[in-house]
Amino acid sequence: MRSFLMYLGALAVILGLLQFIPTYEKKDYPTDPKLEVKAPKKVMAIFKRSCYDCHSNKTNWPWYADVAPMSWVVRRDVVEGRKALNFSIWNSYSDTKKKELKKQIYRSVVLAMPLPQYLWLHPEAKLSKEDKKIIQDWASDGKGYIDLEVR
Numbered sequence: 001m002r003s004f005l006m007y008l009g010a011l012a013v014i015l016g017l018l019q020f021i022p023t024y025e026k027k028d029y030p031t032d033p034k035l036e037v038k039a040p041k042k043v044m045a046i047f048k049r050s051c052y053d054c055h056s057n058k059t060n061w062p063w064y065a066d067v068a069p070m071s072w073v074v075r076r077d078v079v080e081g082r083k084a085l086n087f088s089i090w091n092s093y094s095d096t097k098k099k100e101l102k103k104q105i106y107r108s109v110v111l112a113m114p115l116p117q118y119l120w121l122h123p124e125a126k127l128s129k130e131d132k133k134i135i136q137d138w139a140s141d142g143k144g145y146i147d148l149e150v151r
């Protein structure tokens with residue numbers, strides 16, 4: 001019993017110390033609503049449900065974004081996610097960049113997004129077949145298909 005309590009104590013100390021390790025900043029930026037992406041309602045609904053936590057300035061931060069070690073993963077995903085694609089500043093991107101991002105969005109819904117560690121705690125964000133088609137139609141400007149050329 002005594003050694004069990006010692007382990008527990010040591011664990012608490014370690015977890016406590018982890019909190020002091022610097023990590024990504026948890027920050028929200030005020031954004032001009034005019035810069036936000038404009039898309040049909042059903043597309044926006046999917047983006048907001050499944051992508052906005054990491055790809056917008058309207059992140060819904062969970063409580064564990066303040067608790068290491070979970071905070072390391074959550075904050076990294078949001079900071080890196082916004083860097084790659086931020087729907088809140090979509091209209092500040094050049095036409096070339098928008099085109100490139102649409103291609104990546106088209107591809108990302110098949111391959112990688114939303115990230116698995118996010119889906120684990122946000123099962124409602126999972127994209128259905130129908131959701132993917134809606135996003136791909138939008139990303140391909142209604143053509144339904146983008147030639148992604150192998151790189």
Ligand code: HEC
Binds near residue numbers: 053055
């Ligand atoms: C849990 C956070 C998270 C969610 C939710 C999320 N993403 Fe991402 N996304 C990232 C991160 C982090 C990156 C940065 C690059 C990386 O890790 O490869 C990224 C990168 C991207 C990129 C850039 C190209 C690429 O594939 O690297 C696109 C496009 C993208 N995401 C689209 C989406 C879409 C569309 C959704 C919603 C259906 C979504 N993401 C949901 C975290 C997320």
